[in-house]
Amino acid sequence: MILPDFSQAKILIVGDLMLDRYWSGATGRISPEAPVPVVNIQSAEDRPGGAANVAINAATLGANVTLMGLGGEDENAGILEDRLASMGINHHLFRIPGLDTITKLRVMSRNQQLLRMDFEQSFADTDKAPLIAAFEKALPHCDLVILSDYNKGSLSDPQAFIQLARQHGKKVIVDPKGNNFDKYRQATLITPNLAELAAVAGIPQNEQELIEKARSLCASLQLESLLLTRSEEGMTLFRLSTSEFHLPAKAKEVFDVTGAGDTVVSTLAVAMAAGLALEDACVLANMAASIVVGKLGTSTVSATELAVAIGHDAGHLDGGVMSEDQLALAVEQAHKRGEKIVMTNGCFDILHAGHVSYLEAAAALGDRLIVAVNTDESVTQLKGPGRPVNNVSRRMAVLAGLSAVDWVVAFSEDTPQRVIGRLLPDILVKGGDYKIEDIAGGKEVMENGGEVRVLHFEEGVSTTGIIKRIVEQQTK
Known part of the structure; x- marks a missing residue:
C-alpha cells in the first residue's frame, strides 16, 4: 500500500x-x-x-x-x-x-x-x-x-x-x-x-x-x-x-x-x-x-x-494473531478469493534460524500461512517442567512479526488435530522426520482434498539445544 x-x-x-x-x-x-x-x-x-x-x-x-x-x-x-x-x-x-x-x-x-x-x-x-x-x-x-x-x-x-x-x-x-x-x-x-x-x-x-x-x-x-x-x-x-x-x-x-x-x-x-x-x-x-x-x-x-x-508489515496487512472463530471466517473468505492456505503447528518457544527457514519454505507452498501454536499448558505437557521459556502471547507476537507468517492461532490440546480439522487448509506442513499418516490433522485435510507435506528442519539448530548451551554457559 x-x-x-x-x-x-x-x-x-x-x-x-x-x-x-x-x-x-x-x-x-x-x-x-x-x-x-x-x-x-x-x-x-x-x-x-x-x-x-x-x-x-x-x-x-x-x-x-x-x-x-x-x-x-x-x-x-x-x-x-x-x-x-x-x-x-x-x-x-x-x-x-x-x-x-x-x-x-x-x-x-x-x-x-x-x-x-x-x-x-x-x-x-x-x-x-x-x-x-x-x-x-x-x-x-x-x-x-x-x-x-x-x-x-x-x-x-x-x-x-x-x-x-x-x-x-x-x-x-x-x-x-x-x-x-x-x-x-x-x-x-x-x-x-x-x-x-x-x-x-x-x-x-x-x-x-x-x-x-x-x-x-x-x-x-x-x-x-x-x-x-x-x-x-x-x-x-x-x-x-x-x-x-x-x-x-x-x-x-x-x-x-x-x-x-x-x-x-x-x-x-x-x-x-x-x-x-x-x-x-x-x-x-x-x-x-x-x-x-x-x-x-x-x-x-x-x-x-x-x-x-x-x-x-507489507506482506500481511490483514494478518496477525487471531482467535479461532475469527480465523475460521478469514480462511473461508480467503478460499472464496481463490487463495491457497498452508498450515503448520508447533511450540516455537525460542524462535531460531531453523524455525525461520522452515516457515519460509512452508509459506512458499501457497498464498497464506497459518501457524497454530501450543498454549503454555500444552507445551509443559509435551516438553516438561520449565517450558515454555516464553509465554504464548510472546511466542505468537514474534511469529506474527515474521513476513512469512500470515495468521497465528493458539490451541490447547496435545495435538492440533481439532483445529486443523475445523480450518481444513489446502496444504498441511510438518517439520521433522514424520510419516504422513502419523501427522495430526493429516487425515482430515486429505479427506477434504488437500495434501500433507513433510519439510526438514535446518540441521544443528533446536530450542532444546539452545537452552542446553545457555545453561552450560551459566554453570562455567
Missing part, C-alpha cells in the same frame, strides 16, 4: 471539546494525612482532548481540519484555542455563559496515572443553533464529516448534523457513545467498541452471533458500514453487501489506550477523504491504533510513522 496525499483531505469535525491536563512528578513517600502517595509536581502540560484530539490527529497526518464545538467562558477555553491555533486547525469554539470548558486533570508519576479528576457540566440543554448554522456553512468546503460524541451534550441531537451532511452529499463517520444508537441513523459509518455494541445490541456469545448483531444494527440504522474496535482482538468491518473484513491487533506492547479511539476515527476519515477504499482506510486505522497505544498519554500518529509501519 502507498499512502495517499493526506494534504488533499478536508475534514469537518463536530463534537465534545475537552482540555486534557497532565501534572507529573516524583513520588517518594506516603502522606501522613491519609494512605495516599505524595506527588511532587515537576511539570504540567495541557493537550486538546475529546473531539479536539480527533482534530489534532487528523492535522498531524497532514489533513486540512475544521473543528467546531462548545466550551465555557473560562481560562481553559482560551488555552484550548491557543493549542488548536498552534496546530493550524481552523476552529470555532462557541462559549456558553455559566458553563466551564470540560477539563480532565491527570496526576502522573513514573509514567503511571495515579489519579484523574474531571471538571465538567453537560452542554445538552444549550442552544445549538449557532453551532448548526456554522456547520451548514462549512459543509461545502469539506470532503467528509466526523461527529465525535463523548456524551457531554454538544451532540445531543446528531440528526441535525447527519441530515445536513447528507443533503450536501458528504459522508459522516460517527464515534458513538451511550446505549441508544438510533440518534445516529443514516450515518455513513459508526465506530463503536465491543462494550458499546453490547450495550445497544446485547452481549454476543460467539463470533457468529457478533456478526449477526452488527449486521442487524447496520440494517436497522440504515448505515453503510460499522467498524467495530475490539482491543486485543483488533477490528472488524461490517457491511450488509459484503463479507466482514477482520484486522487483527498489531500492537506489540500497550502502554496507554488513552485517545486510541480518536486515532482510529481520524485516520479512517483522513484516508477515506484522501481517496482510499474503505478496506484500505481500515488497514491504516488499525496500524495507527497499534502505534498510538505504544505511547504514553493522549498521542498522535504521523504519516511517516504510518509509512514505516506499513513498510514493516
